[in-house]
Amino acid sequence: RPLLGQHAQRIDARQLANEYDFVVAGGGIAGLTVADRLSENPKVSVLVIEYGPFDQGEDGVMVPGAYFPVPYLWLPLSSTPQKALGGTSYGVPCGRVVGGGSVVNAMFFHRGSAEVYDGWDSLGATGWSWSDLFPYFKKSENFNPPDAKYAAERNITWDKSVHGFGGPVQASYAPYDYPGSANFYNGALRLGIEPRKDPNGGDATGIFRLQRSVDPKTQTRSTARINHYESVKASRPNYHILPNTAVNKILFSGKTATGVDFVGVSDSKSGTVKAKKEVIVAAGAVHTPQILQLSGIGDAKYLQQFKINSVVDLPGVGLNLQDHLVLSVSYNFTNNLFPNGGSLQANTTYATEQRALYDANKPSAFDLTGTTGNLIIQLPLSEWTSSVRSIVSLASKQDPSKLLGGSPNAGVLAGYKKQRKLIIDNLSNDGEAVGDISWNTGPTTTLYMTRPLSRGSIKINSTSILTQPLIDFGAITDPTDLEMLLAIYLKNRELMATPELAGLGPLETSPAPGLKTNEEIKEAIKKTLQPSNAHQCCTAAMVPKQDGGVVDPQNKVYGTDRLSVVDASIWPFVPGGGPQASVYAGAEKAADTIKKRHKLL
Numbered sequence: 005r006p007l008l009g010q011h012a013q014r015i016d017a018r019q020l021a022n023e024y025d026f027v028v029a030g031g032g033i034a035g036l037t038v039a040d041r042l043s044e045n046p047k048v049s050v051l052v053i054e055y056g057p058f059d060q061g062e063d064g065v066m067v068p069g070a071y072f073p074v075p076y077l078w079l080p081l082s083s084t085p086q087k088a089l090g091g092t093s094y095g096v097p098c099g100r101v102v103g104g105g106s107v108v109n110a111m112f113f114h115r116g117s118a119e120v121y122d123g124w125d126s127l128g129a130t131g132w133s134w135s136d137l138f139p140y141f142k143k144s145e146n147f148n149p150p151d152a153k154y155a156a157e158r159n160i161t162w163d164k165s166v167h168g169f170g171g172p173v174q175a176s177y178a179p180y181d182y183p184g185s186a187n188f189y190n191g192a193l194r195l196g197i198e199p200r201k202d203p204n205g206g207d208a209t210g211i212f213r214l215q216r217s218v219d220p221k222t223q224t225r226s227t228a229r230i231n232h233y234e235s236v237k238a239s240r241p242n243y244h245i246l247p248n249t250a251v252n253k254i255l256f257s258g259k260t261a262t263g264v265d266f267v268g269v270s271d272s273k274s275g276t277v278k279a280k281k282e283v284i285v286a287a288g289a290v291h292t293p294q295i296l297q298l299s300g301i302g303d304a305k306y307l308q309q310f311k312i313n314s315v316v317d318l319p320g321v322g323l324n325l326q327d328h329l330v331l332s333v334s335y336n337f338t339n340n341l342f343p344n345g346g347s348l349q350a351n352t353t354y355a356t357e358q359r360a361l362y363d364a365n366k367p368s369a370f371d372l373t374g375t376t377g378n379l380i381i382q383l384p385l386s387e388w389t390s391s392v393r394s395i396v397s398l399a400s401k402q403d404p405s406k407l408l409g410g411s412p413n414a415g416v417l418a419g420y421k422k423q424r425k426l427i428i429d430n431l432s433n434d435g436e437a438v439g440d441i442s443w444n445t446g447p448t449t450t451l452y453m454t455r456p457l458s459r460g461s462i463k464i465n466s467t468s469i470l471t472q473p474l475i476d477f478g479a480i481t482d483p484t485d486l487e488m489l490l491a492i493y494l495k496n497r498e499l500m501a502t503p504e505l506a507g508l509g510p511l512e513t514s515p516a517p518g519l520k521t522n523e524e525i526k527e528a529i530k531k532t533l534q535p536s537n538a539h540q541c542c543t544a545a546m547v548p549k550q551d552g553g554v555v556d557p558q559n560k561v562y563g564t565d566r567l568s569v570v571d572a573s574i575w576p577f578v579p580g581g582g583p584q585a586s587v588y589a590g591a592e593k594a595a596d597t598i599k600k601r602h603k604l605l
């Protein structure tokens with residue numbers, strides 16, 4: 005048995021045991037969730053290898069109002085020039101730290117609509133429907149209802165029956181709000197947008213208050229490190245984390261994964277460790293395909309040029325990359341209310357006063373997540389625009405083969421066509437939202453397009469794990485995505501023209517002030533939009549192998565033994581809204597699946 009200490013340990017490479025039952029590559033949300041659940045059994049040893057360090061509990065990590073800039077973003081990580089965006093390259097936001105995205109994200113914690121997960125199930129992720137995942141959403145959550153008086157004042161509503169109350173992730177609502185959010189809420193109602201009692205019950209459309217992964221007792225971030233490691237480590241001598249170390253590749257005996265090869269991020273020292281039961285890949289949607297490809301799992305022809313021997317020819321590895329598009333719309337408000345979402349940055353006296361309140365554990369602007377508002381509007385296409393038919397018709401006219409670069413693998417193309425059909429059918433009904441508007445009451449509203457038809461890719465560019473892969477978002481290569489973003493932009497103009505918001509005197513300064521024709525506006529949008537909202541996913545999709553799939557519904561990589569993937573890479577397509585609740589729930593489910601497979605349940 006491995007030499008394991010009394011408590012769960014942060015270790016360095018010298019303290020590693022030779023072998024563990026499970027070796028987890030990547031200590032982000034999914035990796036730590038699975039490691040925690042597997043190590044519940046004291047006879048099971050688990051090692052997590054994480055590229056980044058442990059965080060130091062900095063304000064930028066822990067205090068919602070101090071969020072952004074946040075330490076531990078993976079810098080510099082950049083995309084390839086985006087061909088539909090004039091050849092510009094963009095930053096690729098993701099976390100590099102124990103806890104992964106949960107340490108750097110904006111903390112919004114909510115589920116997609118049932119229709120998303122039912123769509124996954126129908127594309128071949130059998131057993132991943134809304135009703136299958138629902139118990140895991142509950143298992144992952146500890147819901148903290150807000151103070152009743154405050155909730156009534158601010159129209160915060162919820163449905164207790166859809167929440168979990170004993171799970172690791174602390175979920176709560178901010179106990180503070182800027183006055184302008186009432187204008188946003190009332191403006192939305194005037195446009196006929198429906199308030200949603202609770203977006204976590206299977207319908208995540210309408211306007212609603214965002215739930216966050218924040219511990220309401222301390223108003224600090226609930227990270228995967230805290231909720232899946234610190235909270236259990238005292239009783240887990242069988243749970244090790246090796247930080248500052250990159251998993252380089254998976255080791256195989258034939259097609260059976262036997263361990264991993266790793267390298268120290270700062271000292272470049274390499275080593276290997278054995279996995280007796282399974283290697284579990286959880287390096288996030290950007291890096292999981294990189295590890296798989298470096299290990300010989302991917303498009304054999306592509307890997308050949310790097311002299312990487314093919315273990316399993318799986319052309320879908322790294323393809324199907326998806327994210328949400330982001331468009332910031334900036335204003336000069338001639339009559340905005342004070343305080344507002346820009347006040348903490350612009351007014352030192354106010355910031356000092358609010359920080360003192362926060363430190364005294366009283367409601368404060370520091371309880372708010374810096375960049376985004378408390379409210380969000382998420383709508384299906386028909387509620388953004390009356391042009392649904394022409395948008396659907398545009399989508400139907402696209403040539404999927406051309407969108408995948410001209411001569412795609414037949415299986416990958418077949419899978420993409422199935423996804424497109426499902427998504428395009430959904431655009432015509434009132435299912436999952438295609439986009440969001442959020443306003444933090446400061447100078448900028450943020451619009452998101454969350455139902456992309458364009459697909460990108462992750463491909464290795466060298467044989468070193470320490471070199472970033474080629475990250476191509478493929479942003480708006482399907483022009484339908486830009487049309488959907490335009491519809492959201494135009495609705496935002498309508499919203500800003502409602503008396504509730506017009507009274508604040510918003511004068512648009514970017515991206516398209518004064519522009520009138522759709523063509524002009526789209527050109528202006530293209531200059532401002534960001535192809536990533538840090539919601540990368542879907543690059544090792546759980547669809548049938550013949551549809552370009554990478555993992556089966558039990559998370560196992562096709563054609564291999566003792567190798568699974570458990571992170572956001574496995575989704576067939578991206579959910580609307582924040583993905584982290586779906587990552588936590590999916591990893592809870594994967595942990596149960598893996599336990600069953602090894603008769604540990």
Ligand SMILES: Cc1cc2nc3c(=O)[nH]c(=O)nc-3n(C[C@H](O)[C@H](O)[C@H](O)COP(=O)(O)OP(=O)(O)OC[C@H]3O[C@@H](n4cnc5c(N)ncnc54)[C@H](O)[C@@H]3O)c2cc1C
Nearest residue numbers: 030032034055104105109110111112251571572582583584
């Ligand atoms: C800035 C930002 C804001 C966001 N805001 C929100 C939000 O408000 N709400 C929401 O729901 N979601 C948000 N997200 C997205 C959410 O955090 C991610 O979807 C989620 O973290 C993905 O989980 P994961 O387990 O798939 O990957 P991650 O949590 O990213 O974990 C992957 C881990 O693997 C590690 N790793 C990578 N390569 C290697 C390697 N070779 N060896 C070892 N380790 C490796 C990484 O360092 C990382 O820690 C945000 C993300 C970011 C970056």
